[in-house]
Amino acid sequence: MKSFVIKLLALMFLSFGALHASAPASAEALSTHQEETYVSQPFSEMITGFLGSTGIAAFINPDPEELDPHGKEMSDFHKSWGRIIMILVTFFLFWLAIKKGFEPLLLLPIAFGGLLANIPIAGIAGDHGFLGVIYNMGLANEMFPILIFMGVGAMTDFGPLLSNPKTALLGGAAQFGIFGTLVGAVALTQIGLADFTLQQASAISIIGGADGPTSIFIATKLAPELLGAIAVASYSYMAMVPIIQPPIMRALTTEAERKIKMTTLRHVSRLEKLVFPIMVLTLAILVLPAATPLIGAFMFGNFLKESGVVERLNDTLQNSLINTVTIFLGLGVGSKLAANEFLVPDTMFIMALGIVAFSVGTASGVLMAKVMNMFPGHKVNPLIGSAGVSAVPMAARVSNKVGMEYDRSNMLLMHAMGPNVAGVIGSAVAAGVLISLFQ
Amino acid sequence: METNLIIEGFKFMALGMGTVFLFLIILIFMMNVMSIVIQKFFPEPKQVASGSENKQQDNKKIIAAITAAITHHKQG
Known part of the structure; x- marks a missing residue:
């Protein structure tokens, strides 16, 4: 045995020797290989070479030749301090997700993706790094948001909306957040503060729909360069719904309005729930085919669920598929937290416009409910108007919580689910309009 | 770039909100019709x-x- 190993080693040495001998002869042919052939060097040089490739050296003294993943020049700030700042930002996001419980399912993968994307030398977010591969696999082509929409469709129950259809108007009114912000973003450009094109302004404004997948879908279609900031703004504000919404809701309603009790919801038959997704999709096909990728995926998930005969598929959509895609989506979005893409002045404007979008959406939902109460018919508690921003089911829970603060017996959760799911349809329609305008 | 972007923004808003509300109002109408039809002709046993x-x-x-x-x- 031992002699066999020795023979093998000897053979390897001999063949290497042969290769070396033939190397100069075929230098042109092997030019790419030749760079990789190992050249013996003194130990001291090895150590200095290794020290030069450590993270510390890369942070302190960045390689001037290093290019960003798209082959463009990077400033020294983005290679050194920028990365450190972004790594600290991701630590802050960890804290928000773990300690504060802000949408941890998404925030943790996004933040960790951001941490990995800011590592120097490794190039994880580059085209050949694994984050870059994930990004190109499902985000650059809008695949992941669509898959998420299928899962959300399978988790959605349209019963509350079907039993009180007029609450859909609240979900429509909340879309003012989107278009109000669009005007805001172009106004910023007009007065010269920022420099957004109409496409970029539209992509930013969709944050007001409070719908993560829709925001990502639109951003990748209209302004992929802003995807990181838009996705982070969208998800972090969705996570902060319980903080942002209640003050606006209280400011716009009177105590008596907050105590309005709504009539109990009627029972919705299974057939109605089964027909509904097909009905919405048909309407989308006729009115706005541009919105059908989103609405189609959403209704596909919902139809599988309501059909009641494909429990296995429904279970996969609701659990394994959406969980898997959430991991990839989070990491892919996180890859856009790389310092050179995120630490730009635009990000600040996007975060600011995002919160305006959210507040306007909440406010217009509440105001719409007050308008509806001016007409005869069953009264609507304006607190459920805020649930018109999509953010399912968080916004509906907020309506319920604020309602309970003023009357312990007033359960608004199911009533708020109506505008909530209508908000998802509403923002998908708004997204469709924006896409169709730029085609 | 002499176009007034703010006016463009308002045009987008009018068209967008118009479509959203049109879509939802038709949807509300269809939901009401559907529930009447289903409750009348296909009541749940x-x-x-x-x-x-x-x-x-x-x-x-x-x-x-x-x-x-x-x-x-x-x-x-």
């Missing part, structure tokens, strides 16, 4: 609830019988 009622009545009878027996026993 009423669940047979009489079984449990009978049981409850039986329970009441048994309770009545026991109470009667106890009072009878106490009196006797």
Whole structure:
């Protein structure tokens, strides 16, 4: 045995020797290989070479030749301090997700993706790094948001909306957040503060729909360069719904309005729930085919669920598929937290416009409910108007919580689910309009 | 770039909100029609609830019988 190993080693040495001998002869042919052939060097040089490739050296003294993943020049700030700042930002996001419980399912993968994307030398977010591969696999082509929409469709129950259809108007009114912000973003450009094109302004404004997948879908279609900031703004504000919404809701309603009790919801038959997704999709096909990728995926998930005969598929959509895609989506979005893409002045404007979008959406939902109460018919508690921003089911829970603060017996959760799911349809329609305008 | 972007923004808003509301209003109309049609022509079969009622009545009878027996026993 031992002699066999020795023979093998000897053979390897001999063949290497042969290769070396033939190397100069075929230098042109092997030019790419030749760079990789190992050249013996003194130990001291090895150590200095290794020290030069450590993270510390890369942070302190960045390689001037290093290019960003798209082959463009990077400033020294983005290679050194920028990365450190972004790594600290991701630590802050960890804290928000773990300690504060802000949408941890998404925030943790996004933040960790951001941490990995800011590592120097490794190039994880580059085209050949694994984050870059994930990004190109499902985000650059809008695949992941669509898959998420299928899962959300399978988790959605349209019963509350079907039993009180007029609450859909609240979900429509909340879309003012989107278009109000669009005007805001172009106004910023007009007065010269920022420099957004109409496409970029539209992509930013969709944050007001409070719908993560829709925001990502639109951003990748209209302004992929802003995807990181838009996705982070969208998800972090969705996570902060319980903080942002209640003050606006209280400011716009009177105590008596907050105590309005709504009539109990009627029972919705299974057939109605089964027909509904097909009905919405048909309407989308006729009115706005541009919105059908989103609405189609959403209704596909919902139809599988309501059909009641494909429990296995429904279970996969609701659990394994959406969980898997959430991991990839989070990491892919996180890859856009790389310092050179995120630490730009635009990000600040996007975060600011995002919160305006959210507040306007909440406010217009509440105001719409007050308008509806001016007409005869069953009264609507304006607190459920805020649930018109999509953010399912968080916004509906907020309506319920604020309602309970003023009357312990007033359960608004199911009533708020109506505008909530209508908000998802509403923002998908708004997204469709924006896409169709730029085609 | 002499176009007034703000006016463009308002145009987008008018078109977008118009479409969203149009879509949802048609949807509300269709939902109402659908529920009327379905409730009229395809009502869900009423669940047979009489079984449990009978049981409850039986329970009441048994309770009545026991109470009667106890009072009878106490009196006797």
